[in-house]
Amino acid sequence: MKPIVMAGGSGSRLWPMSRKALPKQFLKLAGNETMLQATLSRLEGVEGLAKPILVCNEDHRFLAAEQLRQAGVAHDGILLEPFGRNTAPAIALAALHAMKDGEDPTLLVLAADHLIQNEAAFHVAIEKAAKLAEHGKLVTFGIVPTEPHTGYGYIQTGSEVGAGIVEGALQVAEFVEKPNLETAKRYVDSGSYLWNSGMFAFKASAYLAALKEYAPAILQACEASIATETPDLDFVRIDADAFGSCPDDSIDYAVMEPLAAKADSPVAVVPLDAGWSDVGSWSSLWDVSEKDAQGNATTGDVMMVDSHNSYVNAEGKLVTVIGLNDVVVVETKDAVMVAAKDKVQQVKDVVNALKAQDRPEYVFHREVFRPWGCYDSIDNGKRYQVKRITVKPGEKLSVQMHHHRAEHWIVVSGTAKVTNGDNTFLVTENESTYIPIGVVHALENPGKIPLEMIEVQSGSYLGEDDIVRFEDRYNRS
Secondary structure, three states: OOEEEEEOOOOOOOOOOOOOOEEEEHHOOOOOOOOHHHHHHOOOOOOOOOOOOOEEHHHHHHHHHHHHHHOOOOOOEEEEEEEOOHHHHHHHHHHHHHOOOOOOEEEEEEEOEEEEOOOOHHHHHHHHHHHHHHHOOEEEEOOOOOOOOOOOEEEEEEEEEOOOOOOOEEEEEEEOOOOHHHHHHHHHHHHEEEEEEEEEEHHHHHHHHHHHHHHHHHHHHHHHHOOOOOOOOOOOEOOOHHHHHHOOOHHHHHHHHHHHOOOOEEEEEEEEOEEEEEEOOOOHHHHHHHHHHHHHHEEOOOOOOOOOOOEEEEEEOOOOOOEHHHEEEEEEOOEEEEHHHHHHHHHHHHHHHHHHHOHHOOOOOOHHHHHEEEEEEEOOOOOEEEEEEEEEOOOOEEEEEOEEEHHHHHHEEEEEEEEEEEEEEEEEEEEEEEOOOOOOOEOOOOOOEEEEEEEEEEOOOOOOOOOOEEOOOOOOO
């Protein structure tokens, strides 16, 4: 069984922590691991798993690779989508990649941004799904509902299937859309509906055959785009032009719903009762978080006074909440969000407004991660910007130049190897150097500890797009 981990979501409902450049699957929201790392680590103990394939947006490739490296996860490729085309094409690319050597593995399709608390129950469900998939079934995991939730799609279950193979698996009678509250209550009371988790198991060939029957345009575009797949460091690149013609569709609409409607449908569901959440909002994160005696879930430097049933996340400052109930407070280095807990779905309205106004808070955090390390924009004005830069040991920024800005570099700790025009030299702690406008330069950490430095930029234009790269070990030039 080969895990396919889809890590292409935007997670906009968890702004201001989740941003376009750093979405929720790459954040530590519920523990010491990022959600991507937790998705992979919870598979430990499942027998017969092959190395996973990760599918992610090209813009997040270095984030994904670094988090897999930190977790010590060997993989069978990080497939890069030039742009999002929903889950049906993403899974098709992974299936085609998994079959490139003539194999036909069972695929375990997982989202990188789900939380599952009972890993043992999850492992049992995986084993059941694997056996059903080996017998030709296309299997989905249905979550046993804990409440009449209106934010999830539902699966109507039918008779038991897989007799003699597994116990407890059911025929899928129908996939249904997110209901209103009254309908959701009726679903839950009936006992014959499960939440649609968006996780699946099936043979790669079975999925591609279904795609050929019900969504041939998706299959054709994916076959064309991956026919000339190209390795690039840890990544697998596909033909962007061919992928651009691919329809945008989910696996549910493209394959599972029409398959389930067949009289002899091969679609089955394994019920899963394992403390699952898609962490789709701040209130859902409060639901699954550890709480104090007043029902408050807090992270960071937080002081609660006469407040109850609230979620407070402080990233860098002391946050105090006095006399408030059922609120969500999230503080980051560049933004603060305060909301009534039952109104957190409206965070998406804030995100849409930020996007419409072209505000940087829609895309970036103040701290931005790069393959060589990270930088934190700690101050800025009309003609200047101050950054704290961290370069990992052995890493190097691109050989580059700027048309509109000069830079002063002050080393705080570690040693910098600096190329400044025709000269290359070392700059150590408490020393500095100056890079004039238009001069080709590079920065490298040749040491064994992180290089910490302050960069002061000055000039008429300070945007990140004022970079001309001549050489780059990460293939960004």
